[in-house]
Amino acid sequence: MLETLYQQVIEGIYHEAKDPPAFVEHKQTLSAAEQLGIYRDSVHGNLVIALGDIFPAVKEALGATFFDAMASRYVAQHPSRSPRLDDYGEHFPAFVASFEPLADYPYMRDVAQLDWHWHRLFHMSSPTVVAFDSLATLAPAQIESMQLGLIPALVWIDSAYPLEKIWRLSRFPEQAASTDSIDLNEGASTVVVYRFGLDTLVTSIDPLCRDLLIAIKKRKSFGTICEELGSKCGPEQINQALATLVQHHWISELIVDTESSGNA
Amino acid sequence: MTMSASVQNKCEGVGIGLRSAHYQDILGSLPDIPWFEVLIDNYMNEGGYPLYYLDQISQHYPLSFHSVGLSLGGMEALEQTSIARLKSLIDRYQPALVSDHLCWTAHAGLHSHDLLPMPYTAEAVRHVAARIDQVQNALGRRILVENVSSYMQYQCSDLSEAQFFAEVVESADCDILCDLNNIYVSASNHDFDAMRYLEQLPVSRIRELHLAGYEDQGRYLLDTHGEAVHAPVWALYEQALQRWGDTVPTLIEWDNNIPAFSVLLAERDKALQISRRISGDPVCA
Numbered sequence: 305m306l307e308t309l310y311q312q313v314i315e316g317i318y319h320e321a322k323d324p325p326a327f328v329e330h331k332q333t334l335s336a337a338e339q340l341g342i343y344r345d346s347v348h349g350n351l352v353i354a355l356g357d358i359f360p361a362v363k364e365a366l367g368a369t370f371f372d373a374m375a376s377r378y379v380a381q382h383p384s385r386s387p388r389l390d391d392y393g394e395h396f397p398a399f400v401a402s403f404e405p406l407a408d409y410p411y412m413r414d415v416a417q418l419d420w421h422w423h424r425l426f427h428m429s430s431p432t433v434v435a436f437d438s439l440a441t442l443a444p445a446q447i448e449s450m451q452l453g454l455i456p457a458l459v460w461i462d463s464a465y466p467l468e469k470i471w472r473l474s475r476f477p478e479q480a481a482s483t484d485s486i487d488l489n490e491g492a493s494t495v496v497v498y499r500f501g502l503d504t505l506v507t508s509i510d511p512l513c514r515d516l517l518i519a520i521k522k523r524k525s526f527g528t529i530c531e532e533l534g535s536k537c538g539p540e541q542i543n544q545a546l547a548t549l550v551q552h553h554w555i556s557e558l559i560v561d562t563e564s565s566g567n568a
Numbered sequence: 569m570t571m572s573a574s575v576q577n578k579c580e581g582v583g584i585g586l587r588s589a590h591y592q593d594i595l596g597s598l599p600d601i602p603w604f605e606v607l608i609d610n611y612m613n614e615g616g617y618p619l620y621y622l623d624q625i626s627q628h629y630p631l632s633f634h635s636v637g638l639s640l641g642g643m644e645a646l647e648q649t650s651i652a653r654l655k656s657l658i659d660r661y662q663p664a665l666v667s668d669h670l671c672w673t674a675h676a677g678l679h680s681h682d683l684l685p686m687p688y689t690a691e692a693v694r695h696v697a698a699r700i701d702q703v704q705n706a707l708g709r710r711i712l713v714e715n716v717s718s719y720m721q722y723q724c725s726d727l728s729e730a731q732f733f734a735e736v737v738e739s740a741d742c743d744i745l746c747d748l749n750n751i752y753v754s755a756s757n758h759d760f761d762a763m764r765y766l767e768q769l770p771v772s773r774i775r776e777l778h779l780a781g782y783e784d785q786g787r788y789l790l791d792t793h794g795e796a797v798h799a800p801v802w803a804l805y806e807q808a809l810q811r812w813g814d815t816v817p818t819l820i821e822w823d824n825n826i827p828a829f830s831v832l833l834a835e836r837d838k839a840l841q842i843s844r845r846i847s848g849d850p851v852c853a
């Protein structure tokens with residue numbers, strides 16, 4: 305009996321039924337459909353609020369009225385499937401990308417993606433980073449074969465637009481000067497969202513740093529990375545890019561082959 | 569992380585629901601509040617600022633953990649990951665009380681993130697009591713179960729809500745978190761006598777009271793927890809204390825339209841005045 309009842313209630317909440325719910329008692333003040341409707345409104349309303357909290361830059365960019373109407377359509381198509389409200393909204397960036405009224409705002413999907421990753425990283429553990437003082441003590445063969453690891457709380461987004469600028473303008477409007485304007489044709493960019501201690505940070509990186517992040521993620525040895533990137537730039541630039549990654553505290557692991565040490 | 573030695577792991581008097589908007593107020597001035605109630609579902613992630621602040625606050629105040637996500641009345645298997653995480657947080661912070669609601673929140677893989685009412689039947693009593701027992705065993709401690717506000721009554725219910733509540737807690741051998749605002753809201757929506765409800769609860773199991781604000785929607789009351797406590801709920805509080813004495817800890821709950829911390833302190837003061845009036849203690853202005 306409970307099984308059937310719960311099935312009817314949850315269906316009534318997520319999919320509006322044509323017939324009044326027979327399992328609810330009719331009252332003088334509220335019909336059965338109205339009683340169930342209070343729960344439908346409450347569940348939908350809470351999910352719309354949750355989306356606004358998770359996607360603050362999108363909400364700010366589009367305005368609350370437009371955002372809430374769009375979020376409401378999303379909720380109707382995407383019931384929550386996780387016990388954690390923090391998991392809700394995973395498909396929202398794709399929904400934004402295909403949302404017809406936003407056809408003239410092709411960058412909004414990237415803004416949504418940045419908001420989403422920011423939200424996910426906000427709740428992760430503070431990363432531990434590797435001390436790089438040891439690099440100077442390594443033999444050339446060890447540097448060739450060393451493998452690096454990235455902190456888990458790091459994501460990069462490739463965008464055809466100046467994404468960091470667009471996102472900051474919406475996420476922190478109070479920090480923007482009234483004269484700030486963005487040239488949407490400025491060109492493509494790569495934005496990194498990451499944790500530094502408890503803080504969730506956002507920064508843009510150049511194409512070489514991006515290539516380096518990809519290669520490190522694929523667990524390639526530093527020698528292989530230098531060989532592959534060598535066609536695009538010199539060793540100095542690769543070292544410079546690695547220094548950028550280290551300075552941002554993105555490297556969590558340094559695996560060195562002790563066998564190939566020349567001076568151990 | 570452990571509580572500093574001077575913090576007693578006990579909830580007494582009138583506590584306040586911990587909300588992120590007030591972290592700075594609390595840590596900045598360490599107000600004289602006997603305990604805070606933590607919406608523990610907001611701290612189930614692995615790290616970040618929420619847990620950092622919880623650590624800080626736990627060093628100065630006793631805590632109670634209040635969960636909304638166990639779906640005690642649900643049909644789906646209890647979420648083992650959530651229970652394990654809750655257990656690890658309990659081990660870490662040693663809260664004085666742990667509670668969830670007499671309701672269900674999910675079914676067939678769909679989650680409502682809302683407190684959905686159960687039907688009041690003998691079958692439902694057996695079902696939810698067995699699940700509360702499972703949770704108590706998994707956590708290795710007693711929990712408190714709270715009555716929810718409701719806007720819908722099922723055809724199949726053949727017990728009153730108060731009978732149902734009383735039978736569940738006896739059968740599961742758990743404690744009661746009695747939300748007086750929720751009783752008032754449901755009593756008004758379903759036309760029953762709130763005081764009569766209180767009389768039916770087993771007094772020895774009542775370990776905590778909740779006070780919160782509702783919104784009058786005209787044809788029904790909506791439990792928003794977004795306003796000050798209303799006069800009829802204060803009146804019910806006074807009657808409850810007259811009946812049960814003033815030793816049960818009380819919580820001021822405010823979840824939406826979060827006001828300045830001082831507003832919650834003023835609500836706390838109102839509760840204290842009533843409590844002192846009942847016990848005959850001099851009322852401090």
Ligand SMILES: [Fe+2]
Binds near residue numbers: 714778821
């Ligand atoms: Fe409550």
